[in-house]
Amino acid sequence: MLPASCSHRLLTELQGALGACQRKEKELEQSIARCRVLLQPWEVPHPPSPEPARSPETEPAHEPAPKDVKELELLTQALEKALRVRKGISPAQSEQSASSGKTAPPLVTAQTDLGARPRTSNPKACVPAKPPTTSQRASSRLKKPARASCHREKASRNALTHSKQSDNSAPIKGPDQLCPLPSQGQVPGLPTSTSVSVLREAGATGPSHGPEEEKTQTGLTSETFTLKEKGTQLQLPPFYKKIASRNSRLWAQVQHSQSSADTDVAAAKARFLERMKVTFDLPGPAVSLAEIQEEVNRLDQACHLLTQHLEETLDMNGEAATASLSWEQEYHRLVTLEGLQTAVEQHLLRLQELQEAEEQWLGPRPVESSPWGSALCLGGEGSSGSTGHLVYSSVQELQTVMALKLQVAMLKQQIHLEKVLMEELLPLVKSESPAGPAQLALYRAIHSQLCEAGECFSILQPPSVQEACSQQLRPLAVLSRSP
Amino acid sequence: MGRQDRRQDRRQDRRQREELGPRALPKAISALSRALGGGPSPETFRQAKFDLPEAVSELWSLLFSLLWLIHQEGVVTPREPPDALEGQIRFVKWALRCHGYGRRHFYQFPEVGSCELLLAFSWLLVYFNLPERFLCLNCVHQGDNVRICSCKELARYPVPLTLGPKRSVDIHYIQWLLGRLRFQWRSLYASQQEQCTLLNKIHLYTRGCHPERSIGHLSVPETELLRFPESSKQLLQQLESENSCLEAFLEWKHMELAYWQWMDTVLDASPVGVPNTGKQDVFLPEILEYRSPKYITGEMDRVRKNLEALRQRLQEAVNQQRAAWHAKVSSCSQRLTRLPELSSAMMKEIQETVGCELVALEQDCGVKSWSHGLQRLVFREAEESGSSGTYPVTKVIQVLRREEASLKKTFRRLQEECKQELAILAHGLEGVIWILPPYLRR
Numbered sequence: 001m002l003p004a005s006c007s008h009r010l011l012t013e014l015q016g017a018l019g020a021c022q023r024k025e026k027e028l029e030q031s032i033a034r035c036r037v038l039l040q041p042w043e044v045p046h047p048p049s050p051e052p053a054r055s056p057e058t059e060p061a062h063e064p065a066p067k068d069v070k071e072l073e074l075l076t077q078a079l080e081k082a083l084r085v086r087k088g089i090s091p092a093q094s095e096q097s098a099s100s101g102k103t104a105p106p107l108v109t110a111q112t113d114l115g116a117r118p119r120t121s122n123p124k125a126c127v128p129a130k131p132p133t134t135s136q137r138a139s140s141r142l143k144k145p146a147r148a149s150c151h152r153e154k155a156s157r158n159a160l161t162h163s164k165q166s167d168n169s170a171p172i173k174g175p176d177q178l179c180p181l182p183s184q185g186q187v188p189g190l191p192t193s194t195s196v197s198v199l200r201e202a203g204a205t206g207p208s209h210g211p212e213e214e215k216t217q218t219g220l221t222s223e224t225f226t227l228k229e230k231g232t233q234l235q236l237p238p239f240y241k242k243i244a245s246r247n248s249r250l251w252a253q254v255q256h257s258q259s260s261a262d263t264d265v266a267a268a269k270a271r272f273l274e275r276m277k278v279t280f281d282l283p284g285p286a287v288s289l290a291e292i293q294e295e296v297n298r299l300d301q302a303c304h305l306l307t308q309h310l311e312e313t314l315d316m317n318g319e320a321a322t323a324s325l326s327w328e329q330e331y332h333r334l335v336t337l338e339g340l341q342t343a344v345e346q347h348l349l350r351l352q353e354l355q356e357a358e359e360q361w362l363g364p365r366p367v368e369s370s371p372w373g374s375a376l377c378l379g380g381e382g383s384s385g386s387t388g389h390l391v392y393s394s395v396q397e398l399q400t401v402m403a404l405k406l407q408v409a410m411l412k413q414q415i416h417l418e419k420v421l422m423e424e425l426l427p428l429v430k431s432e433s434p435a436g437p438a439q440l441a442l443y444r445a446i447h448s449q450l451c452e453a454g455e456c457f458s459i460l461q462p463p464s465v466q467e468a469c470s471q472q473l474r475p476l477a478v479l480s481r482s483p
Numbered sequence: 484m485g486r487q488d489r490r491q492d493r494r495q496d497r498r499q500r501e502e503l504g505p506r507a508l509p510k511a512i513s514a515l516s517r518a519l520g521g522g523p524s525p526e527t528f529r530q531a532k533f534d535l536p537e538a539v540s541e542l543w544s545l546l547f548s549l550l551w552l553i554h555q556e557g558v559v560t561p562r563e564p565p566d567a568l569e570g571q572i573r574f575v576k577w578a579l580r581c582h583g584y585g586r587r588h589f590y591q592f593p594e595v596g597s598c599e600l601l602l603a604f605s606w607l608l609v610y611f612n613l614p615e616r617f618l619c620l621n622c623v624h625q626g627d628n629v630r631i632c633s634c635k636e637l638a639r640y641p642v643p644l645t646l647g648p649k650r651s652v653d654i655h656y657i658q659w660l661l662g663r664l665r666f667q668w669r670s671l672y673a674s675q676q677e678q679c680t681l682l683n684k685i686h687l688y689t690r691g692c693h694p695e696r697s698i699g700h701l702s703v704p705e706t707e708l709l710r711f712p713e714s715s716k717q718l719l720q721q722l723e724s725e726n727s728c729l730e731a732f733l734e735w736k737h738m739e740l741a742y743w744q745w746m747d748t749v750l751d752a753s754p755v756g757v758p759n760t761g762k763q764d765v766f767l768p769e770i771l772e773y774r775s776p777k778y779i780t781g782e783m784d785r786v787r788k789n790l791e792a793l794r795q796r797l798q799e800a801v802n803q804q805r806a807a808w809h810a811k812v813s814s815c816s817q818r819l820t821r822l823p824e825l826s827s828a829m830m831k832e833i834q835e836t837v838g839c840e841l842v843a844l845e846q847d848c849g850v851k852s853w854s855h856g857l858q859r860l861v862f863r864e865a866e867e868s869g870s871s872g873t874y875p876v877t878k879v880i881q882v883l884r885r886e887e888a889s890l891k892k893t894f895r896r897l898q899e900e901c902k903q904e905l906a907i908l909a910h911g912l913e914g915v916i917w918i919l920p921p922y923l924r925r
Contacts (some may be wrong), residue, residue, distance in 0.1 A: 009652040020637045021667040028674040031703075035681035038706050044915055101792075165625035227706070231688030233708055234701065241694050243722045244625065248695070250729035251622075257736050258615065268743035269609045275750055276606050280585030288583025293782075300786045306843050308889040314800060315892070330811060331830060334804045335837045341797045343841060348790050355783055367578045380802035389697070390629060390858040392876040395683040398860075401876050402629075402675050410668050411890040418897050419663070419788075425654075426901070429908055440915065443908070445654045450901035454661050456920035 006424045013420050017413055041224040285357040292354050292361075299347050306340055313337065414453075421450055437462055508745055511738035517731035519549070520621070520724075531601035532749050540568065542600035546607070547571040550578045552620055553611060582610065583716060598753050605746050614732050620857075622723045626702040626859035627682060631879055633886075649772070686862035698861055705882045 002010070091369045165193050236244075287295075392398045425446045448457045509525040516522035551564050551574065565571055584606060589599050605612055621806040630636075682703070689701035701709075708715045740847060749904045858874060909917045 001653055002657070004651045007657075010599045010657055011652065011657055011660075014657065014664065017637075018660065018667065021664065021671060024637060025667065025671055025674060028671070028678050028771070032674065032678050034703055034707065035678070035685060038685060038703065038710055039681065042710055054597065074700060133518065149513035227688045228753060231685075232691050234689055234706075235691045235711070236692065236694065236701075236705065237712075237715075238650055239718060240708065240715070243719060243726065247623075247726055247729070250726060250733070253616070254615075254729060255732055257733065260741070262736075265739045265743065266789050268740060268747075272605065272743055272746055272750070273609050275747075276586075276602065279750075280583075281587045282590070284583075284585065289581040296783055296786055299790070300782075302787060302845070303789045303793060307893065309787075309799070309840075309885065310793070310797065310845060311889045311892050312885075327811075328833060330808055330830065332833050332837065334801075334808050335806055335834055336840070337797060337801045339837050341801055342795070344790055344794045344797060344847070347692065348787070348794065351783065351790065353789055355489075355787075358783065388858050389861045389873040390631065390876060390879070391861050391863050391873050393862070397876050397880070398683055399676050399679045401880050401883065402679050403672060404880060404887060405633040405636055406671060406675055408633045408883055408886050408890060410671075411887065411894060413637055415890065415894050415897065416785075417664075418894065418901075422897065422901060426904055429905065442654055443905075445658055447901075447905050449658060449661065451898050452920065453898070453903065454658060458920050459916075459918040461916040462917075463639055 002424075002428070010424055013417060020413075040477070041226045105476060108215065231481055239252045287354070287357050289358070289361050292358050295350070295354055299351055302343075302347055306343060309336075310340055313340075418450070425450065492636065500878035505740050507741040511735060511742045514731045514734040515614065515736060518728050518735050519545075519617055520728060528601065531597040532752065534596045534598040534753075535598065538597040539595070539600065542597055542604060543568065543572055546575045546604060549607060549611075549613065549617070553616065554578065579607075598749065602746075602748060602753065605749075614735060618725075618728060618732060621725065623718070623725050623921055624857070625704055625722075626698075626861075627704075628745065628859055631874065633883070641907055682860065686860075690862075698859070700862055702859070749868065788924070 001007075315331055392401070429443060429446055440462055444458060444460050448454055507579060512525040512528050516524065522545050523538070527538045527541050547564075565574060579589070584603065586599065586602065589603055590597060591599075685703060685706060686700045689706060690699060692701050693699055693705070704718070708718060861873070909915075
């Protein structure tokens with residue numbers, strides 16, 4: 001067991017870090033949920049058509065135009081013909097090719113199944129093919145997340161046709177089939193979207209007749225509003241546009257007024273501030289607590305930047321031998337390092353001053369903490385209202401920049417925790433030397449955490465065990481790495 | 484359309500600045516109140532000048548609402564504002580004390596005159612640059628906003644411990660928590676990648692829909708406006724009130740001088756240095772009430788340790804470099820009589836360049852070249868030269884990569900240090916065989 005103060009500090013730090021991560025995760029989840037809501041088909045306010053056994057998750061069906069129904073029929077017949085001409089195979093053979101796991105065959109089966117819809121001649125051929133095709137489609141969905149919505153539409157069409165032919169098996173099989181998917185966590189977003197579509201498919205089943213199925217299908221394809229297909233036709237409402245344009249115009253004026261500052265006013269304000277300061281008659285150090293906090297943050301940032309500069313200077317002529325450096329480079333390096341040194345000394349002096357001032361403010365440090373655990377941030381720099389534009393040109397760029405931001409923050413967290421662990425755990429290791437098994441376990445844990453970021457473990461064999469297992473040493477060496 | 488407006492505004496500017504007659508002050512004050520989202524009337528201010536008690540409660544609530552808003556910015560755990568006037572007064576006094584407001588009469592207990600409150604309010608206006616800051620804090624976000632700088636990304640905040648403060652835990656529990664943290668990092672990464680994909684899709688699908696050509700596509704809030712028209716009313720109301728605040732602010736800007744001239748008279752009129760009458764006590768707010776001392780001093784300790792560690796490293800590096808330099812100089816001077824590369828002019832030049840670099844570094848510490856504020860994400864496929872106010876993502880990526888590389892090096896260095904320390908220990912242990920895991924070069 002670790003000593004109490006050590007445990008306390010480690011737990012505080014770790015809980016703080018975990019809390020920060022959880023907060024960020026929640027923010028991201030909320031944002032993702034909002035985006036998903038927008039990307040799903042929108043509810044277009046049409047009068048709902050008579051629909052049997054529709055689950056509440058599905059959007060209300062739409063009144064299809066007879067023209068669209070006819071067009072779809074013609075289209076599917078044409079596709080049928082094309083496929084027959086191209087492949088010259090029966091539907092059973094096309095299902096065999098579907099099990100090869102490519103995207104094209106599942107699409108082919110989709111088409112053939114659509115084609116098979118008006119014909120009820122071979123329901124049996126379609127039913128056994130359903131499990132492999134849905135799983136193929138599901139795996140292809142995992143592989144190509146970008147086309148998730150497109151596949152979802154095809155999948156829904158497929159499910160509806162299957163449901164028509166095999167009444168009871170589809171609602172049971174559908175969810176079961178796709179249930180294992182959520183456990184595959186590589187693409188965390190998709191399993192939930194597939195489960196939504198599964199619910200839709202499941203909900204859409206039920207005994208229903210051909211023409212009605214067709215109607216709902218055409219309803220799905222022709223009247224639903226998806227952002228993907230018709231997003232560019234969106235128009236912001238005119239009253240909103242007016243208000244928003246006025247808003248941006250006013251902000252531009254505000255910015256303009258800030259840049260062209262009135263010197264009279266600035267002088268008057270400065271004079272007022274000075275006069276007020278003269279009347280301050282309470283005792284205390286010249287620098288206020290808020291200013292102390294701000295300066296400490298600034299020094300922290302300075303330390304970070306100086307460290308970065310140092311790393312870059314030392315690494316600049318990294319593996320190259322010193323002799324190969326030119327005179328200028330050597331001298332440049334020397335002067336830079338000395339300059340950094342003076343800067344650090346200045347910062348440390350300033351920090352000392354700030355610490356003294358803070359002690360004056362807070363008095364001798366009391367032992368017990370205040371009832372409010374968290375600190376109230378003494379408002380720092382106000383953010384400017386004028387928002388510039390961060391322009392990106394591809395999704396990879398956006399992902400890279402966000403990932404880098406997160407990576408930098410995580411590294412900072414990791415470094416901080418490593419320092420805390422070093423401070424708390426290394427003294428434990430140095431102080432006690434008896435090699436009892438519990439102590440050895442502690443050493444092993446500390447070593448793995450501090451040196452391997454907890455990913456690899458070493459093996460410590462206590463002396464008492466050695467005599468018994470001296471012959472087994474070699475196999476142990478093989479096992480030296482445990483994940 | 485825009486140019487004409489600007490000309491009109493400039494004409495208005497000139498006209499209004501000449502108008503600083505006796506009627507200017509009440510107009511200025513009412514503009515200020517409106518710019519701050521509805522504050523006291525000019526009559527209240529007049530009453531305050533003459534230290535009348537009717538103005539006291541309004542001024543207290545004005546001070547409280549402003550200070551509470553300012554301190555909510557960047558607070559990690561949002562808290563409920565105190566309802567009772569007493570709690571609010573205590574908060575205001577604490578906040579002003581922390582910011583160094585030192586007028587003794589302000590901290591009197593139980594009652595403070597309204598003139599004091601008026602002076603405190605004007606001091607706040609200058610110190611916090613208030614009307615502007617208020618607008619920035621309350622501005623309605625219509626776009627998908629991100630922060631360029633990563634300092635607030637995973638901001639640490641002290642969490643109240645669930646277990647009693649004196650209980651001790653096992654090292655394995657700590658390891659388990661660290662494992663959970665690693666897992667969290669991975670899932671954060673995955674979630675963020677997904678968020679980027681979804682955002683990009685929405686931007687792609689709504690190309691050409693935004694009235695402003697420079698933006699070109701809709702953001703998530705704007706698309707939600709179209710998806711859920713019922714909830715758009717709230718957004719519209721907020722925008723309209725922001726518009727009226729902005730207009731009031733622009734009015735205020737023209738008439739500000741009158742206000743400050745008037746405040747001079749108030750300061751002249753207020754009694755300075757009047758000795759405290761016996762029944763009024765000065766009750767200084769307890770600084771520690773809202774802030775755990777461990778947190779402030781903890782921060783300072785951390786920064787100090789970092790700086791000291793940096794100093795030590797620099798000392799070693801400088802010594803090494805100096806030795807190398809002297810070796811080079813001496814070896815060279817043995818071979819040649821003159822040192823060609825070492826002209827004093829060149830040395831001076833190098834000194835100057837390094838000086839400039841370091842000064843630039845110092846300036847970076849205070850004001851980062853990227854603004855700390857929020858930027859709107861804009862998707863633009865073609866490579867266009869950035870106009871002012873647009874940050875291309877590629878530059879941000881460069882800066883972040885540098886930072887990442889440097890942080891990784893720091894982390895590896897810490898790990899190496901630990902390995903050395905523990906290796907010393909391992910030699911000290913007698914009779915124990917310690918098999919280290921094979922080190923993979925990651």
